[in-house]
Amino acid sequence: MQRNFNTFELPQDIQPSHIATNDEGLTIQWSENLHKSFYPWDFLESYLKSDKPTPEAVDINFFGVDGHEKAEMMYEKVLQEPKAIGRLTDLIRRNGFAFVTGVPTSSANATEKFLEQIAFIRQTHYGGFYDFVPDLALADTAYTNIALGAHTDTTYFTDPAGLQAFHLLSHVDTASERDSGAGLGGQSLLVDGFYAASLLKSEDPKAFEVLSQVRLPWHASGNKGITISPDKMYPVLEVDETTGRVHRLRWNNDDRGVVPFGSLYSPMEWYAAARKWNEILRRKSVEYWFQLKPGNVLIFDNWRVLHGRSAFTGVRRMCGGYINRDDFVSRWRNTNFPRAEILKRVIG
Template identity: 60%
Template sequence: MHKLPDNIQPSRWKVGENGLEVQWLHDSHLSFYNWDFLETYIKGERPEPENVPLKYFGAAGHPDSSIEYEEFGKNERQAVGRLTDMIRRNGFALVTGVPTETAATTEDLLEKITFIRRTHYGGFYDFIPDLALADAAYTNEPLPVHTDNTYFSDPAGIQAFHLLSHTDPSSGGGSETTLGGETLLVDGFYAAELLRKECPDSFNTLASFRFPCHASGNEGIAISPDMLYPVLELDLDQNTVHRIRWNPNDRGVIPLGEDTMKWYEAEKKYHEILRREELVYQFQLKPGTVLIFDNWRVLHGRTAFTGMRRICGGYLNRDDFISRWRNTNFGKREIFRQVIGE
């Protein structure tokens, strides 16, 4: 028979084989709690999270990482479920066959997952290279792999890109394959596991040493997170990497102390792993294919390019993405078990 902790003293209760019946003082309302629900809280445990085995990727990408846009017209809920589950497990997904006549189609696709997050750059973006925006992303220079929003307390969980067009008027045309701008993706969680195996001390340093980040290149903008964070943020059990913050362009002054040189050595080792040929998935995005990826896990970059590229896309909040993933991949009872332990 189950026994309640001594410090729980409702007005009246009845302990039964299937659960606990409680009558409340203020309105005499009767509540019933089954033992499956109470077990977690009696033991002081957290509800069991989703058991999602992650599929690491390297230079070959993932064989199961794309979905046709037309699937969303046939069964939107099912298609969104497939898309979000690919991103959750694989780190990224490609939606092919997306119309390019207007960026609004891409915006609508992202909003099938959840609302688009606004930042100091705006909401849904549709841009060409523009140095006035004071960000390396708006140039045609190469971008080493990085995560976005390291300067936010809550970096955007999901990011999307759609190459609407890429031309070079000065050369009389050209194609995406000759103009450059290839996309680079690296599985940061996979790289972190390699770091843990090859150099545990460096892994522990990147998981513990905290440093400042900021966004202050634009007039009137001075953004920094609520506190200092490490490169590798671990889960509550301090075992699994939960989120990565990696963007040298956004870093502030590294704190000076007895562990500073250890951090630089660890940073150098992780940087070396991220650049390994077998880890970098390099491919050419083409108009009609939307890339959506986990910004907490996957580092992205690009090679240099010539000509004029028009890119659209946006950020999605992590919590809202996970909510949509749950509700399109699990039944109501399983969702409640994950969220509140019922």
């Protein structure tokens, strides 16, 4: 059945020479013998429904103290099965993190090549793919053996890293530590920031409002010759204006500047909200602790998941890298959906 073009009104400043409709869509001849455009009905109707793009729908699975039991895949399967990267990226997209087990530890090369199957590894002031021990080669707490509370990385970038990966290649003690019987420590911590934000909004709506409204200065200035800050100030919780849900968070006191005066809320109100947020992040029911083991690569969504660790002794060799958010999501789309579905998600 042919549809009526009268329901589709073109702007007054657009005056095509000819318009034709049929069951498939709308054809416009813009000028004689020059250019002709065809628009399918589904394409037109998707844009008539709203003047704002609809956020991509993803079923998010919150996690707490128990993590996700099945959030892991075997390295050999990822290499051999064509659809494995799709399953891996979908695990991360929905659950916030995933483990890949059985990764070779004889060198860091296997880990690097594996991560590049998701997308290229992002270059930062730390370099690209990293392989380090706690020697303070760079002025960052990651290069120490002290405990680190739950935080997100690269809060000081306009576009914070999308994915982060860790692979513990080895952890050896020293002779003195063996003699004293001291444990090595170094347990890893993950916290679902989306889950924590939902608790904050439910328990203390004002604190949620403050942390989503007050914009803060973020920066990386610890290394000589490096002073990085985003294009503007950003709040701890960035809320999607169409859904009201948190879509990205920034939380790292080591990167945060001074809480500003002159905003809708005072610094005292911000600190009160931050204390409530920090209390939620430290709850036993929210913290997921586990021991990283050589051969197991952890990959997590840095826009959503906070990470940390307990203090440790001995020498740990850790490798991994950052992957851009947009490239990760593109890989997820193109390994989980047909092309027509992808285009509907992106352009309507």
